[in-house]
Amino acid sequence: MALVDLDFPEQLERFGVDTALECFNCGTCAAICPLIHEHFPRKIIRYAQLGAKDRILQESDELWRCLHCGLCTYTCPREADPGELILGLRRYVIAKWRGRADV
Ligand code: SF4
Ligand code: SF4
Secondary structure (H helix, E strand, O other): OOOOOOOHHHHHHHHOOOOHHHOOOOOHHHHHOOOOOOOOOHHHHHHHHHOOHHHHHHOHHHHHHOOOOOHHHHHOOOOOOHHHHHHHHHHHHHHHHOOOOOO
C-alpha cells in the first residue's frame, strides 16, 4: 500500500467530504475539541489531505471518539467543516471494513 495518495481528498467526495483540502492545519479544532486527545481532529484531517490511508485505518478508533458537538466546525477559520470530515472518514473506514471501497 502506498504511504500517501494525493488523490485521496478527491476520492473522499464519494463519502460526502469535499472540504479536506480547505484545512490549513492551524490546530484550532484540536484546541477547541472537548476530547483533548492527541491533536484530534487536526491530525486525522492531515492524514486525509495526504492520503495516508494506512494511518487512517490503523488509527480509525479515534474517529469514533467524536461526539459530533460541532465546536470544531463552528470555529474552523477555513470552513473546512472538520465535524463532517470525521463523518466522511467514518463512512470510508466502514466501506473498507466491508470490502466496498476501492480507494
Ligand atoms: S480543520 Fe479548520 S480548525 Fe482544524 S486544523 Fe484545519 S483549518 Fe484549522
Ligand atoms: S465535533 Fe467531534 S472533533 Fe469536533 S469538537 Fe466536537 S467532539 Fe471534537
